[in-house]
Amino acid sequence: MKQFSLLSLVLLLLISCGSEDSPYLIDNTRVGPLTKDIKISQLDSVFKNDSIVRNSSGDKQSNDFEIFDRDGTPLLILEPIQQFDSTSTVGYIQVLDSRFATAKGLSPTSTFGEVVKHYSISRIENTLNSAVVFIDELNLYLTIDKKELPSSLRFDTDSRITASQIPDNAKIKYFMISW
Numbered sequence: 001m002k003q004f005s006l007l008s009l010v011l012l013l014l015i016s017c018g019s020e021d022s023p024y025l026i027d028n029t030r031v032g033p034l035t036k037d038i039k040i041s042q043l044d045s046v047f048k049n050d051s052i053v054r055n056s057s058g059d060k061q062s063n064d065f066e067i068f069d070r071d072g073t074p075l076l077i078l079e080p081i082q083q084f085d086s087t088s089t090v091g092y093i094q095v096l097d098s099r100f101a102t103a104k105g106l107s108p109t110s111t112f113g114e115v116v117k118h119y120s121i122s123r124i125e126n127t128l129n130s131a132v133v134f135i136d137e138l139n140l141y142l143t144i145d146k147k148e149l150p151s152s153l154r155f156d157t158d159s160r161i162t163a164s165q166i167p168d169n170a171k172i173k174y175f176m177i178s179w
Contacts, residue, residue, distance in 0.1 A: 024099040026177070028138050031076065031093050032100055036179045040065070041086040043078070050075065056084075073097060081179075093177040102138060108175040112144060113168030124161045126153075130173060131161045143174040 024032050033046050043052055043065060051068040065078040074096045081091035101107035104118040115121070115133065122136040130143040131153075146154045148170035153161060 022101075024097075024101060026095070026100055026102045026106075026138065026140075031095065031177055034076070034078075034090060034093070036089065038090060039086065040080045040088050040090070043067075069097075075100070089179070091179055093179075095175040095177065106138075108172055110172060111168060112148075112163075112166045112170040112172070115142065115172075116163055116168070121163050124163065124166075126157055126159060126161045128157055131166060133163075133166075139178055141176050141178065142172045143176075144170050145173045 026032070029036055038046055047067050049070060051070070051072075053066040053068065055064045055066060063080060063083045066074060067076040067078065068074055076096060077094040078090045079092040080088040082088035095108050098107045098109040102118075106114060106118060112133070115135070119135045120137065122134040124134070125132040130145050131149060133142045133144065135141070144166060149161070149166060153159060153165060
């Protein structure tokens, strides 16, 4: 009975240590301390140790928020679902800092090979300047500059791009979360 109690205690300690969340973890419901339910008006408390810069532009009709750590390193760019509404939640997040990563290590500095190795690609869209790779299980999409693709695909917006056509060493240009 003592062995069972000791084993149970050890397992409980291991589970509790393993469940401690990284402040930079990305999953389908959060990006670091930011969750789907956080309102724009709550950003100051969520990022109380960081710097928030509000970019309001009447021309673009946008209201983005840039988050910097205390050393001035850019972390995230946030865009609310409803522009200019402090009660709105965050709708789009551009991840800038490589400390933000998924449980499988996917971050803005990852390569396409790492994406394919760890995640199922939902679809790839061909745009004028990039291939947009969607990973629905994480509410995430990545853009890969067409300069990273074979020359036959660089100037073609009509062809369907498949994962096998994107080189494993292709770099991620934008790392985006959409809620």
